[in-house]
Amino acid sequence: MTQPQRPDLHKDVASPHTSSPSVLASDAERESMVERLREATAEGRLTLEELAERSEAAYLARTRAELMSVGEDLPQVTPPASAGTATGARTFRATFGDLVHHSPVLEHGIAATAVFGDLTLDLCASPAPSTGELTIEARALVGDVHLLLPEGVRVEMNCSKVLGDLRNLTREHAGPEAITPLVRINGSAVLGDIIVAHPDSDRRTYWQKWLDERRSRV
Numbered sequence: 001m002t003q004p005q006r007p008d009l010h011k012d013v014a015s016p017h018t019s020s021p022s023v024l025a026s027d028a029e030r031e032s033m034v035e036r037l038r039e040a041t042a043e044g045r046l047t048l049e050e051l052a053e054r055s056e057a058a059y060l061a062r063t064r065a066e067l068m069s070v071g072e073d074l075p076q077v078t079p080p081a082s083a084g085t086a087t088g089a090r091t092f093r094a095t096f097g098d099l100v101h102h103s104p105v106l107e108h109g110i111a112a113t114a115v116f117g118d119l120t121l122d123l124c125a126s127p128a129p130s131t132g133e134l135t136i137e138a139r140a141l142v143g144d145v146h147l148l149l150p151e152g153v154r155v156e157m158n159c160s161k162v163l164g165d166l167r168n169l170t171r172e173h174a175g176p177e178a179i180t181p182l183v184r185i186n187g188s189a190v191l192g193d194i195i196v197a198h199p200d201s202d203r204r205t206y207w208q209k210w211l212d213e214r215r216s217r218v
Helices: 027-042 048-060 064-070 206-217
Strands: 090-095 099-102 110-115 118-122 133-141 144-148 154-162 165-168 182-190 193-197
Touching: 027 048, 027 064, 027 110, 027 133, 027 154, 027 182, 048 064, 048 110, 048 182, 090 099, 090 118, 110 118, 110 144, 133 144, 133 193, 144 182, 154 165, 154 193, 182 193
Parallel strands: 090 110, 099 118, 110 133, 118 144, 133 182, 144 193, 154 182, 165 193
Antiparallel strands: none
16 A cells, blocks of 8 residues: 655745745644644554654644645645634644743633643633633643643543543532533643643632632522
């Protein structure tokens, strides 16, 4: 069986492919391509090595033409141009290195991606979203995504994994669901881990204040 030709990760991405300027790729379009590569691996079309190489190429692609070349030999690839519109989610990415961020704004959700690096987000001191619900889109590719959450929140993990691990180390919430903040985590772990835990210290947070206010109304 003939293996599909791998994309050249070392080509000069600055060289134009046509006489007209190329359209730059967006983060959402890169994420869409990486998700298609993950699906192709699950279908048996790509090896894990090819998945890692092509995912790296997708995240490094500057233009849509370069991005499309990463999956041009795969069937039914969703064109990046039709990728979903931005939701306003705050984006954090650790690429070929480690990143730690404390107290990001959560109102419009979080997009957390680790590619050949580790990303740690400490959400304990972040003001809780007004709705009491937070959605996190997590992607761990040959790297780890660590999410530190306060006590008293509910956690729902809806993630897939390919030779990776998903770990929810948080303690079970004690409050009623109607007034307990919910953290919903979607995404995938490919040769990496998505880990959700409480911080080592026991500290009062804005989330706890949010919960106390709503308990007082019941």
